[in-house]
Amino acid sequence: MISLLRICDLAIIDELEIELHPGLNILTGETGAGKSIIVGALDLLLGARASNDVIRTGAESATVEGVFSIRHLETLAILQDQAIADPDDVSTVVVRRVIARNGKNRIFINGNLVTATTLRDVTSRLVDMSSQHAQYALLDSSTHLDMVDRFGGCWGDREAFGGYFATYRRLQDELAALHKAEQQRAEREDFLRFQHDEIIAAKLKTGEEEELEADLVKLRNLERLRSGTSAVVGALDAERQSAVERLAFAEHRLRDLAAFDESLLPLLSRLESARIDISDIAFELSKYNATLDMDPRQLDTAEERLALIRKLKRKYGATVAEIIEKGRSIADELERFGTAETKIASLEKEIGVLYHELTQRASQLSSIRRQCSDRLDAAVTAELSSLAMQRCAFQTEISSLDPKHRATFGPTGHDRVEFLVRTNLGEGFLPLAKSASGGELSRILLALKAILLVADPVETSIFDEVDTGVSGAVAEMIARKLKLAAGQRQVLCITHLPQVAAFADHHLKVQKAVIDERTVTRVSILTPDERLEEIARMLGGLTVTDKARDHAREMLKNAG
Template structure:
């Protein structure tokens, strides 16, 4: 249950701490006092979306903190364990959410940082909020199946899971078949296009990495002529008449004659002789290199043509030769599939028929169980309505199937199926004797819708393990005896669960185990919402205000005091 809620710098709330108790906790206040703000703040602790707009003007951040007490075996304890949050043996759980004025949110559970996804996994097990939005959902008949399936979860769960798995496979296979069943013209056009592309690639007879090798050859051929010319120039400078070696040989001959007359020329001669023989080796090597270089301009032209061809293919099919070859393999596989189109089409059609047969069995089983649950839920709702001052109302749940030529054959008839099965669910009601059952969404008044919703919520509250229920103005549109019936119903629910109820009805407020007043105070410079728990005398004053409006008289106070006493008596009897 929710033990305490602390809110700071949230919207027009500066600082509020509210301690709740077991039973029926009532919150009242003038319109615009900030009752919905309390629900919004609590919603953040359940995983609601954060916004910078929540932060009080001029403050750096808003803070919302809730203290929850979970009994042993509560599903929320398992969720905390799964996300790595430590829980003390007393089952106390602190959930905190900080929102900066930049819209960033920090979440902690028992002081440990967690993600929003983790909080959203835990939130539904802590508190269930029932508001006017839920009542509006009763007007949408396509949502009725959700209420019924929530009621019958224990009976429907396994069958619905099995059906859901089959339906997913059936839907996927059907979509595959629809894609394959393209008209013949589109198929032929696709085959022609892919075959042309494959022929063009195969005609090029590409080899892996060929483009890189050709680029290297191209670079080599573009430079070879220049290298050959350099070698020839060097060779001609060293070899031949009046060239380098000729003059070096002449110098060597003169020195050989001179050493006969001067010994100091001997080392100079030796150096010239060494240089001559080295240059002779250089000339030999240059001649050999020039013989080895076989430059043909046609070879470079051939490389250029091949690279142009590959570049043309790259623009169409890939960034490299390897990419082009990979694309060719892909379209080859697709062509093979298309050429075996008829065989594959028959296989998928057979698979779809088998899945449809299995789906029909599961849909029928799910429908039988759902019909049984519908009968039980209708009886329980009718009983609840009797306790809500609709003693002669009749309630039924219509479970029907819709023929569909494109559906699944079930019991010899093709029927519409979706993710929920083959059933369409609609709530029917006859509020008054002598009237036939008609769709709830078409004939029920606002007060009747509120009571039907409260009946459903009361029933569903007994099927889950959520300890705290919040009713946000679910009594809208009712008054008089109907309002008293709703008040007593909420008090009975509060006997099994902790209930927080925002209300404008004094009948409901008179049944409170704890009554809180939400009040907006305005000064010259700021507006602030406060929440105070009322004493017995303050409760009398608040109920008198709710009864009479602006002017509170002694008679309205006396009436209010009487309502509180009667409320205590009724709770004791119930």
């Protein structure tokens, strides 16, 4: 139930606070007084799109706030799941929307910033609104399925079906993408396999390029190495007057001298070590020289190998290590390609299982709809009879989305629903758009609302000029329907008809005033005498006569 509505800087409303109560709350007032602004404010609280055009001239933002009381545990569970319930008062929900001129609009529930989706999810369980355009929306057959499912109590089954269907479509899209990429995949797989084979065939090793470059320097200078080392060996130990021979002579003389002075012994030891080292060096160089015999093909082989590495570097990476890593990444991609066929087969199997599940669930939904449609038809026909349409009959037509393929389905199943009506006895059933007048549409809408409200847990129903196109006795019948509905939930009705206003439990008048040369909207709850005057005005026009007052008094008396 809405207990309080606050509006600030919205259109011609500067500041307005409206207290609403259980029962039938009626809003009346002259055309242009601001009733539609109040309805618009309520619509914003229900999640309608906001435009900064509605901000009052001179203000930077508009604010709408509603205080709701809740009784249903389902709504409370949603608030708790979203962590936006008021821990101090779980039975109260405060919704606030701020529409800023700079476009930075914000939505709060119990002081918590939320999305428009969360707002609609919460408030749709609190309030049901029938706007001035609802009867025209009734002409759109796409709305009829929603009403049948609400009446049949299969909304939960339908949402579950929608979840399966969303998964089914996602998998279908994924499978289509895989098939579309199959040709490209095959071409790329051939290309990658060539690259992979080329890298693997090279049998690269980390550091190989540096080793080859060093080997090539040696191979290209082999003769210089051979002749040079021979000369060094000769100078050290193989020729007359070689270094080893001279060191041996020096060692012999120093040993003779050390016999006269022992302090020369360390020097003798060092000289001996130098002779031995140089002799070893000469021996090692001789061995090295012996290895310098080369197969003429060795240089060509090394140069070809280095050329291959440099070719691979131009294609796959700046270093041998990068080429090796490239080979690994290509191998990984090829492995994924190898699983593509498996993935396709897995998806096709999963889609098949889902299709079977969807087909069964769609058939179950269709069965529930067909069973409840007969009850809905009878109930609406009875309601219309009580609204002075005794010869009118209502019928729900359920057909397949694709008559040729029963298994074709959409997010709500495989049914198409359209309401038909027969307004004259002996005539056939026709779609609402082809057979019902404006007044008849108003009554059909009210009949549907009256029936759906029984199955709907919302605690507040808003009717914005639902009585359009009717008058007299029919208007009184509508008023009695609204009064009956208000016995089960809060009803807020905006009306121009005195017959409806007379049945109010709480009568609020909307009127314009000029304050400081600015037009503003004001709302006041009427006393019994003020109600009499307002209903008389609605009956008589600009001049309220005693006759109009008497008529208004009689209407109030009849309304009880």
